[in-house]
Amino acid sequence: MELRPSDEQQQLIDAYAALYAKESSPERVRAAEPLGFDRALWGQLVEMGSMSMAVDEVHGGWGASVLDLALVAHEHGRALGPAPLIETQVACRLLARGGGDAAQALLKDALTGDRLVTVALRPPRADVAFLVPAGAVATDVVVLHRGSLLVVPTADDRIVPQNSGSMPLADVPLSETALAAAVTVASGRAALEALDAALDDWLVLTASALSGIAERSVEIGVGYAKEREAFGQKIGGFQAVGHRLADCATSAAGAQLLAREAAWSVAEDPDRSAELAAMAFAFAAATARDASDYALHFHGGYGFMLEYDIQLYFRRARAWANVVMSPAAACRLVADRRYGPRGAS
Amino acid sequence: MDFRLGESSEALRSEVREFLDEHMTRDLEEQVYRTGVSHDEEFTRALVERGWMAPGWPVEFGGQGFDPIEMVAIGEELRLADAPTYGIGTTMMVATVIRAAGTDAQKAEIIPRALSGEIVIVLGFSEPEAGSDVAAAATRAVRDGDEWVINGQKMFTTNAQIGDYVFLLTRTNPHVAKHQGLTMFLVPMDQPGVEVQAVYTLSGERTNITYYNDVRVSDAWRIGGVDEGWTTMTVALTAEHGAGFAAAIDRLLGAAESWARTAADDDGVARLEDVEVREALGRTAVDLEVARLLQRRVAWMAETGLPLATEGPMSKLFSSEALKARAQDIAEIVGPDALRSYFDPTAPSHGVLEHMVRFSLGTTIYAGTSEIHRNMIAQRGLGLPRTR
Numbered sequence: 001m002e003l004r005p006s007d008e009q010q011q012l013i014d015a016y017a018a019l020y021a022k023e024s025s026p027e028r029v030r031a032a033e034p035l036g037f038d039r040a041l042w043g044q045l046v047e048m049g050s051m052s053m054a055v056d057e058v059h060g061g062w063g064a065s066v067l068d069l070a071l072v073a074h075e076h077g078r079a080l081g082p083a084p085l086i087e088t089q090v091a092c093r094l095l096a097r098g099g100g101d102a103a104q105a106l107l108k109d110a111l112t113g114d115r116l117v118t119v120a121l122r123p124p125r126a127d128v129a130f131l132v133p134a135g136a137v138a139t140d141v142v143v144l145h146r147g148s149l150l151v152v153p154t155a156d157d158r159i160v161p162q163n164s165g166s167m168p169l170a171d172v173p174l175s176e177t178a179l180a181a182a183v184t185v186a187s188g189r190a191a192l193e194a195l196d197a198a199l200d201d202w203l204v205l206t207a208s209a210l211s212g213i214a215e216r217s218v219e220i221g222v223g224y225a226k227e228r229e230a231f232g233q234k235i236g237g238f239q240a241v242g243h244r245l246a247d248c249a250t251s252a253a254g255a256q257l258l259a260r261e262a263a264w265s266v267a268e269d270p271d272r273s274a275e276l277a278a279m280a281f282a283f284a285a286a287t288a289r290d291a292s293d294y295a296l297h298f299h300g301g302y303g304f305m306l307e308y309d310i311q312l313y314f315r316r317a318r319a320w321a322n323v324v325m326s327p328a329a330a331c332r333l334v335a336d337r338r339y340g341p342r343g344a345s
Numbered sequence: 346m347d348f349r350l351g352e353s354s355e356a357l358r359s360e361v362r363e364f365l366d367e368h369m370t371r372d373l374e375e376q377v378y379r380t381g382v383s384h385d386e387e388f389t390r391a392l393v394e395r396g397w398m399a400p401g402w403p404v405e406f407g408g409q410g411f412d413p414i415e416m417v418a419i420g421e422e423l424r425l426a427d428a429p430t431y432g433i434g435t436t437m438m439v440a441t442v443i444r445a446a447g448t449d450a451q452k453a454e455i456i457p458r459a460l461s462g463e464i465v466i467v468l469g470f471s472e473p474e475a476g477s478d479v480a481a482a483a484t485r486a487v488r489d490g491d492e493w494v495i496n497g498q499k500m501f502t503t504n505a506q507i508g509d510y511v512f513l514l515t516r517t518n519p520h521v522a523k524h525q526g527l528t529m530f531l532v533p534m535d536q537p538g539v540e541v542q543a544v545y546t547l548s549g550e551r552t553n554i555t556y557y558n559d560v561r562v563s564d565a566w567r568i569g570g571v572d573e574g575w576t577t578m579t580v581a582l583t584a585e586h587g588a589g590f591a592a593a594i595d596r597l598l599g600a601a602e603s604w605a606r607t608a609a610d611d612d613g614v615a616r617l618e619d620v621e622v623r624e625a626l627g628r629t630a631v632d633l634e635v636a637r638l639l640q641r642r643v644a645w646m647a648e649t650g651l652p653l654a655t656e657g658p659m660s661k662l663f664s665s666e667a668l669k670a671r672a673q674d675i676a677e678i679v680g681p682d683a684l685r686s687y688f689d690p691t692a693p694s695h696g697v698l699e700h701m702v703r704f705s706l707g708t709t710i711y712a713g714t715s716e717i718h719r720n721m722i723a724q725r726g727l728g729l730p731r732t733r
Contacts, residue, residue, distance in 0.1 A: 001414055001645045002347040009346075067346060222727045237730035242723035243716065249727055250659040254635035261348045261638060268347070279631045331627035332620060338630060342618050 003257070009071055012064075016072045019044055020079035026309045032082035036166040037137045042083040046113030054089035059096040059104070060111055066201070070208035070263035074256065077212025077288075080316050084118060084134035084168065086205045091117040091142055094198040098149065098185030106140065106151055106183060115139045117151065120172070121199050121324050127174045133323055135170030136160040142185060142198075145174055149191040150182040165319020200277045203330070204262045206320060207280035210288040211255040213320070217288065217313045218248050221295025224310075228300075241298050248291040255284040275337040282330035285321035292317040350414055350641070357411070358418040364395060369426045371695075375688050377429045378700070381551030384432030384504055389462040392433065398460050399437050406444060407460045413644040424592030425599075432465045432504045439466040439512045439531070442581045446569045455510075455531070466531070467508035469499040469555060470578075476500070477717050479514070480524045480575060484557060486515035493517075493530065493567070495538075495560040501711070505541045505553040508534050512581075513557075518572050527574030531566045532557075548704040549687070589640035589660035590668045590708050594633040597668065597701045600694035601626055601675045608682070608693060625678045629671040636664035655726035658718040665708035666715060672701040 005013060023041040032038040054069055055061030069089060076085050088110065095107040095117065109115040120129035120143040129135070129143045135158060140151050152174060159171040172178075186194045222245055225236030235241050262276035269276075292314040296303040303310055321327070336342070349355075368391045377383055392398055401416045402408020411419070423430055440459040443451050458464045475481040484497025495515060502511060510531050518526030532539070538560040544552045569577035605617040605626060616622050639660040646653055675698055676683040685692035687700035709715045723729040 001350055001641065001648075003642060003645055005346060218727075222729065225729060234730050236723070236727075237732055239716070239719070239732045242727075242729045242732040243719040245727055245729065246662075246719040246722035249722060250639075250663050251635075253659060254639055254663060257638040257642065258631075258635055260346060261634075264346050264348055268349075275630075276634070278627075279634050282627070282631050283635055328624055331624045331631060334627035334630055335623035338627070339617060339623070342620075342623070 003260075005071060009068060012068060013071050013075060015048070016075040017078075019048065020075055020081060024079040024081045024083075026080075026312065029080045029082055029312055033166040034162050035136060035160075035168050036082050037084075037168045038082040041081060042116075043113070045081075045083055045085055050085055051088055051092050051111045051113070054092050055096040055107070055111070060108055061092070061096075065263075066204060066266040067260065067263040069205055070259055073205045073208040074212040074215075074259070077209030077320075078216040080213070080312055082166075084116065084137065086202065086209060087118040087134040087138075088116060089205065090198050090201045091119045093201055094119055094142055094149075094194055095151070095185060097194050097197060098190075100184060102183040103151060103185045110140075117142065119198055119202070120144070121195070121202055124174060129172040129174065131161070131163075131169045131323055132172050134168055135172050136168035138170075141172050143172070143174065144191060144195055145179070145182075147191060148187040149185040149194055150179070151185060152178045152182045154178075163319065165316050165323070167316075167319055167323065169323065196274075199324075200266075200274055202324065203277040203281040204259065204266070204273075206324075207255070207262060207277070207284040208259040210281075210284035210317065210321060211252065211259045213313055213317045214248070214252040214255055214284065214288040214291040217292040217295040217310065217317065218245060218252050220310050220313065221245055221248070221291070221298050224295075224299050224302075235298065244294045245298070248287070248294055251283075251287040252291055255280075255287040258283050275334060278330050278333040278337055281321070281325065282327045282334060285317075285325075285330065286327040288313075288317035288321070289327070348638075350418055354415045354418040357415050358422055361419050361422040364391070364397075365422060365426045365428065367391075369428050373429065374427060377427070378549050378687055381545065381549050382432075382504065382507070383429045383550065384465065384507060385429045386462075388429055389433060392430075393460070393462040398433065398462060399440070402441075402444075407456070413648040414641075417641055417644045421592045421595070424590075425595050427596065432467075432507070433462075435468050435504065435512075436464065436466040438581060439468075439510075442512075442577060443531070443568060445580050446577055448565070450565060451531070451568065464509040465504055465507050466510045466512055467502050467504045467534075469502050469511040469513040469532075471500045473498060473500055477714050479578075480527065482514045482516055482527060484513065484515045485519075486517050486528055486530065486562075488517075488564075489561075491564050492561050493564060495530070495532065495557045495562060497557050499555045499557070501544070501552045502541070502555040503550065503552040505534065505555050506543065506551075510534060511539075511555065512568070514574055514578065517574075521572070524575045526572055527578070528571050529568045529574040529577040530562050531568055532560060532562050533566075536560065546707065548700070548707050550707070588643075588657055588712060589636060590664040591633060591636035591640045593701070593704070593708065594629065594636050594664065594668050594671065596697065597672055597675060598626070598629045598633055600697035600701070601629065601679075604679060604682075604693040604698065608679075619678075622678050625671075625674045629675065632667040632671055636660070636667055639663055655722045658713075658721045659726075661712065662715055662718040662722070665705070668701070669705040669709055672698070672705045676702050 052061040053064040056063035110117045116138045117140045118134040118138040120132045123144050228235050259280045262280035265273040265276050296310045296314045399408040400411045404410045486493045486495045513530045513532050517528040538558040540556040542554045608616045643656045687696035
């Protein structure tokens with residue numbers, strides 16, 4: 001058993017923490033609203049090889065482990081990085097899993113940042129892929145259409161809804177023009193398997209990012225509770241405040257451990273990795289939700305003011321998770337993976 | 346990083362499972378529940394024969410030299426089976442303190458008999474007016490030559506009715522700050538002035554109130570220095586690595602899964618098909634995984650020699666609160682059948698689900714309530730001001 005990242009992994013964490021400190025300050029996060037896309041941060045992420053690290057050497061990357069990606073995602077969550085790191089990493093891994101020369105050519109462009117490819121993890125309704133993460137800034141969306149996994153170019157007909165998480169979401173219509181230009185990644189069973197694998201990647205990396213949001217929310221709440229006085233003492237000295245923060249800190253520690261275990265298991269314990277990905281997501285989503293809520297609440301009226309940073313965390317803790325799945329839905333997914341889907345038992 | 350316990354731990358786990366298959370029968374489980382006594386002479390003898398009374402002790406002291414991570418595997422399996430080890434646990438905890446802080450005479454007298462399962466040592470810490478605030482103990486010990494005279498009352502002296510010694514927290518100096526006037530004694534139970542009164546609890550566990558009226562104990566049975574009892578207590582309280590109830594959540598989940606696979610709804614469909622049931626089982630599995638990780642982290646840090654701050658309290662707090670919440674969830678989705686009692690022949694999963702609702706309550710109270718652990722996390726971990 002070894003619960004510390006290796007020296008190399010620690011260097012990776014430190015490098016990304018430094019990048020986010022510089023390029024994803026709360027001021028920059030605010031400035032990127034409402035769209036939620038900071039082009040300079042995105043450029044830096046590409047330059048650091050953030051997409052390349054996600055795929056193996058055969059596909060032009062440098063084959064970092066999913067655990068490495070998760071360690072980076074944690075820093076991304078702590079800083080609320082306004083750039084589609086996880087979405088593009090998941091998409092690149094999905095393209096690498098698929099076949100076809102056209103898809104591989106797209107992957108090459110995605111790794112260099114010449115194209116920004118994202119994934120619609122939920123099936124489209126009435127030929128519209130709804131609320132696609134990073135859909136507003138993507139050049140292409142990987143989407144399941146009539147049993148095939150297609151890469152569809154985005155166009156001016158996409159609708160960009162303002163949203164509570166200040167995420168660059170888009171409703172992407174699968175128009176005839178778009179479908180005519182689409183590239184097939186996989187079909188039939190292979191398409192479903194590839195999309196499932198992409199969902200697992202997304203669950204585990206988002207779990208790690210949410211554990212970062214939870215951890216930072218606790219820090220902000222604790223910081224405020226140490227400063228603010230009421231009734232003649234620091235409010236952190238009231239059990240009503242301190243005990244909730246202790247619960248949140250405990251859950252945040254658990255969320256980080258579980259996200260790391262789930263990411264580690266992809267290479268080291270593959271039989272459990274699908275179940276662990278859903279577990280990690282369920283726990284991290286609930287933990288980030290609650291930690292950001294209590295941390296905001298303990299600011300009193302100030303927490304309700306846009307000027308304080310905790311509201312940035314509160315909104316993203318919910319949005320980053322709920323754009324694909326609630327904690328309750330993730331618990332049901334855990335059951336599917338433990339017992340097989342309903343009807344199979 | 347590596348989240349496996351490792352080969353030696355897993356090999357040990359298999360050995361413990363084999364041992365439990367042979368010695369931890371359903372009859373024994375029922376006996377423990379019906380009597381409320383988590384101690385059994387025959388089971389203890391089997392553990393002694395296997396050399397597992399103090400598996401984490403160095404070999405030269407009569408242990409097996411297993412490291413904290415290997416001990417995790419043993420502990421998880423024993424607790425999953427609800428094996429009657431409470432009496433052994435308190436006995437060996439005190440033996441550990443004596444090994445660390447006792448005199449040569451005390452070591453020679455106590456340790457061999459503890460290792461052979463010959464004696465049971467019980468804990469006399471809590472009092473009617475000192476539970477979570479255990480350092481407020483008022484039981485008095487007054488020196489009389491080479492002896493001490495003890496008067497007072499202890500609460501929750503579990504296994505006192507079969508105990509040979511009680512490890513007693515007493516007040517020897519009422520004129521100094523409360524933590525500074527305490528002294529610990531190992532008091533033989535079989536003597537005039539010691540009185541044991543049974544107390545029955547919601548989980549079925551029998552515990553006791555013990556009374557001490559002019560009980561005389563030789564100074565030779567003082568453990569640690571006079572008025573230095575809190576230091577001795579600290580040794581006792583930190584002797585336990587990896588406190589937590591992950592294995593109890595495992596037991597709950599196993600019983601719930603077995604129910605979900607075998608029970609059917611009015612249409613004859615297995616309850617495992619029900620979305621609500623699946624969500625509750627999924628959530629319980631998630632909490633089990635987190636509880637395990639928090640608990641194993643404590644052992645890993647001890648093994649690695651990293652300084653422990655609030656990892657132990659986090660493990661205890663999370664696992665006990667999760668056990669209580671999930672036991673209640675499961676009882677609600679099971680419905681009326683969850684009312685059928687532990688070991689009632691009509692109960693699903695022989696009533697473990699019903700028992701867990703009651704058992705879980707104690708876990709958030711004993712060995713430091715959740716509030717005490719939250720205080721420790723808030724102050725030591727988060728650096729918040731002292732809370733009240």
